[in-house]
Amino acid sequence: MAIAALIIFIVFFLIFAVFFAIDYNRRKNSNRKYHKNEVIVALLLLIPAVVLAFFFVVLPIIFSFGYAFTDYDLLSPNDIKFVWFDNFRMLFKEFANQGEIFLSFRNTALFVVLVVPLQITMALLLALFCNNKRRGTTIFKVCFFAPVAVSLSVTAFLWLVILSPNPAGIMNSILKNFGIPAQDFLGNKNTVILWMVIISAWQGCGYQMLIFLSALGNIRKDLYEAASIDGAGPFRKFFTVTVPGLRPTMLYILITVFIGACRVLIQPMLLTGYQDRSMTLSYYMYQQGFTYRHVGYSCAVALVLTIVIGSITFLQRKLLGEKKK
């Protein structure tokens, strides 16, 4: 393992060096030239980041890519055999048989489809609400951002208390006043994804709100003034000035929220445990790798998941991205 890591490290470093050489040569031909000392300093400054990135990003990715083709069992690290595409065959067979991976896929897809529009809309509305110079908006910003700062596991436990199926639980007590009988919010297979969506959107939208806020600040004020002079109302202004101004930010937010949503793990883990009604692809991967100890299989799932998410993200960029001028 150590030798393999060393080899990969050297290869990685050489790739890095080659790119550096290309860049160096290109610069040499242009007007801007580097001083030798500048180059050495730049390299020295890069080394910590490169080494860390290598050990914590590149190496795990390469290893997991390799393990996807093996029968690595968590308990038998000394007995790993190359099994070609067995893991992928099992994976697709299980998908076809509507096994757990199918359920995870279904739940994840449902979650993503619901949470992405909800979270982005909420973030945008909050940003618009906070985007004025009225006194006291800072306190709203702090309030809206607070859930982001709190750990997901903490908020999950808060929501567990709120959504307790006990008739004396907080939400059930509230519903009782309207004559609605006690509900098992997280136990019911029809509502659990919905609640996961609400909790995730509530928790996550504060961060996107901040990004939207800064993007709103960058829209030139004279555009609004010009629109007013042309007699545009607030809605017209929103759609003709604000929305186009937010387009690049919107794409960034769409992609990050989408990727984040595809990786949803902690919410189902803490709210329900590994159950048919709430398992997601990440949770499936985690369960297979760590609980069931099928590391090889889990890596295969990760690889497929990466390919799927990557291609969807690519499509999003192609379809919605800025047209090149």
Added chain:
Amino acid sequence: MKKTLLALVMASTLLVTACAGGGNTSHEESSSAPVSEESVPTPVSEESVPAPISEEESVPTEESTPTPHSHEESVPIEESVPAEESSEEAPTSEEAPISEEEPVSEEEETLPPEESTEEDLPSAKLTIRFHVDSQSTEGMAYKKVIDAFNKEYAKFKIKVTASYVARTAGDSAYERQLATDMQEGTLPDIITFDAPNCAAYANSGYLYDISSSFTENEKKAFITLNTYQGKLFGIPIQESSAGFYYNKNLFATAGIDVSNVTVDNPWTYGEFKDACAKLLAKSITPVDMRLDATKDETATYLLYPFIYASGGSFVDTTGKTAIGYFNSDASKRGFQFLKDLVKAGYTSYGIGATDFHTGKVGMYLSSGWTTPELDNKFPTTFPNRDSWGLLPYPKDVKSASANGSWSYAIGNNGRKDKRAVVALLKYLTNKDSSKTVTDATGMIPANKRVETNYQANSPEDVMLQQLIKTSIARPETVGYPQFSSAFSQVISAMRDENDISTLVDNKARVLQDNLDKIKINNI
């Protein structure tokens, strides 16, 4: 400029080939950037090389097992303990220990003098790992035992160093530590493990076969043993059991008489339902079956006996087949019984964690950890033991109750001479050590020789009787975590699923999918 570039690339490829050649010989694809990905299989092939070596190393250790007789006699402490015991043991009123006392004392007569044992036990530096924090009550008790051992075996120059890795819920830091140890060849001489993991650990070669290290009489002293494929791999530290804690006041209100309910004569499923109906008639929530505890092992641990009691099972003897066992008709009857309780409103998924403790629920399915809670923490509902008691598991076609806790095992590391380790294991599981630990944890000693003066029909007594008479271990399968999740998924999904039979069939299929991914090794 292009020349420099070319030179750089060539130099890099040369370097790569050189490195790859140095690393392993079967490496040819090293021309350009994709190398990094292509070379991935190399760690695998390289890693698989050391494996046979370690197996070869382990062969001699197994060869050293045929000399168990010498070290069985060579353990002076454990053997001398029964000497005092034989007189003390009588009052515990168990048939088994009495019958075994005689053979033990016979063996004791043949014990060689101490000088010979000194030759037998080589000096050694041993390591042991515990699954609890060193500062916890349990950790302190282990430390006490280890200190006592070191003192007693100082004459053989045997010294034990203990390390503590607290287990955590879910993904276990303890288990990952074991895997790392395995990889690096630093497995401790004695490790502890949770009983259901026995099969997986044994299958992966973590555990040393101790079948021949313990005599039949020594084995008889324990309520349960951790076996896999007929071989002995672990000795329990302490035992756990579960049952129905019940509120005597609420039972009196509902007019339920439990005076004749004992482990030998438990309620049948029908009588259990009758009692629930009586409680419900007084608008008391009859029973908390812990159906909500499906996020971890709790629900599985507490509820699996119901399936055994209905004559069902979970997997076949190889532990590889679930279909036809997990979803057999008998197993389905067990699951159906649990569903019936939900359907009739006798239990639900929404019972608060302390509803029983505050007197709102008639019965509460739980394990021994609830006993100290009821003794100390809820004086208004439960001022003393006249207000609560413990009922055994109800029976259907047979009786079944839960068991299993953490056990000791000998780590299958490179050490060839296991005599000192076996001596340590016997010391750890002997009467005195067992008592030290269970005094700290309040659990039931796994060693039957530990004197327990539980009052008849006290909660502790009911649990001990259950352990001896009706307990059935959780399924012995390498895929235990897979089973546990499938089981808890059935329990959790039961709430909005009326067709239990289909649900169990589906889950058996999923479980089978997951069991099929397991590598079974020849141990």
